[in-house]
Amino acid sequence: MKKTDFSQNAPGKIIKSMRGYFTYIPNPLPPEIEWTPRLINHLTQAERSIARLEEVGQAFPVPHVLVRPFVRKEAVLSSQIEGTQTTFQNLLHYEAKQLTFLAEAPDAHEVQNYVKALDYGIERIQALPMSIRLIKEIHAILLKGVRGELSTPGEIRCSQNWVGRPGATLENAPYVPPPVDEMKDCLAALEKFIHEDSDLPALIRIGLIHYQFEAIHPFLDGNGRIGRLIITLLLTTWHILTQPLLNISIFIERNKTEYYDRLLAVSLKGQWEEWLSFFLNGVNEQAQDVVLRINSLQTLRVKYQEQFSNDRNREKLGEVVNYFISTPISSISQAQENTNLGSYTMIQRYFDKLVHYGVLEEITGGRRNRIYQATEILRILEE
Structure with missing residues (x-):
């Protein structure tokens, strides 16, 4: 990182370490925002789309x-941004306890940790406000037993x-976050x-917070995933969404180069409008995308x-369909563990009926440890 890379509009200061490399210390939020017609338009569209998502979801x-x-889906895509290969179907197979899958996709555990971290954060934030303490707790879950566990x-x-x-090294990296002492001050200011x-x-505010967290880079590993988790948690804790339905990481993965470029351009040149417009565009696109998927699922x-409708077990079969919306690939044991549908034998009977009706298909071809898939539901969620 070179001092000459930063313009006079950079929203922070550059200091030189005793070892000779430069580091960047972002100014506390908020910055001065220029409310251009372009930015206002992006904000209006994003607010309208996310309000519609809340309405449709509820x-x-x-x-x-x-x-x-x-x-x-958010866990899979956020993790793919960091280099994992696990797909949405891979993760569902993993959770259905198809043990042979472990050897095929070892990074599924990493993705599942993201799920656990987000679930924990959503529950924990009811008692503990968004804070550095909560972020540290989530980070511990995210990296437990996976790549980065030594960090x-x-x-x-x-x-x-x-x-x-x-x-890359400290001497030639394009971006070097604040030194430790200054980093702690930056985190305290961000929490405030x-x-x-x-x-x-x-x-x-959420767009500003995401940039600031990434600029501070307070962990040795996992900063990107934690930063995207914070977006989801703030959307729910600030009551923008009742449920964490927005998959912002899909947009980021699809525009990954621009995502990194926009974040860096804020640090180098103070290009807040460009970053916020990019972020709001992502919120708008993904909110609309999820609305379409939810409507398709209801249809x-x-x-x-x-x-x-003429089956004497139609109410229970309806419950099984609801279960497969939440879990499009499942074993009977998994369903028994996570629902109140009845005994193993009873659930198997419901599954077999839905196979008959064309709702489910058994995908192992075996007689034991069978796995069932709701293909049409899965297609809506994946496409």
Whole structure:
């Protein structure tokens, strides 16, 4: 990182370490924002789309079943940004306890840790406000037993880190976050900004907070995933969304180069409008995308109910369909563990009936440890 890379509009200061490399210390939030027509338009569209997502999500007849698949999609994509190969189907197979899968996708555990960290954060934030303490607790879960577990999970870094391609050093990395002491001051200021009253629109604040967290880079590993987790947690704790349904990581993965470029351009040139417009565009696109998927799921759900409307077990079959919206690939044991559908034998009977109606298919071809898939539901969630 070179001092000459930074313009006079950079929202922070550059200091030189005793070893000769430069580090960047971002100014406390909020910055001066230029409310251009472009930025206002992006904000208006994002607010409208996310309000629609909240409306549609809450109108779904069984809204709680939507959380599980969309949280897992976010976990998969956020982890893929950091280099994992596990897909949405891979993760569902893993959770269905198809043990042979462990050898095929060892990074599935890493993705599942993201799910656990987000689930923990959503529950914990009911009692503990968004804080550095909560972020550290989530970080400990994220890195437990996976790649990065040697990078002090749950602990703020005590050494200098940097951002760059593999093989980069402190001397040639394109970005070097604040030194340890200054980093702690930056985190304290960020926590204060999160909690203080503000006239800024909530989505603007979340965009600012995400940039600031990534600029501070307080952990040795996992900063990107934690930063994206914070977006989800703030959307729910600030009551923008009742449920964590927005998959912002899909947009980021699709525009990964621009994502990194926009973040870096804030540090180098103070290009807040460009970053916030990019972020708001992502919120807008993904909110619209999820609305379409939820509507498609409801249409399919109604179609299935009509197919078995004359079955004497139609109410239970409807419950099984709801379960497969939340868990499109499942074993009988997994369903028994996570529902109140009855005994193993009873659940098997319901599954077999839904195979008959074309709702499910058995995908192992075996007689034991069978795995069932709701292919049409899965297609809606994946496409």
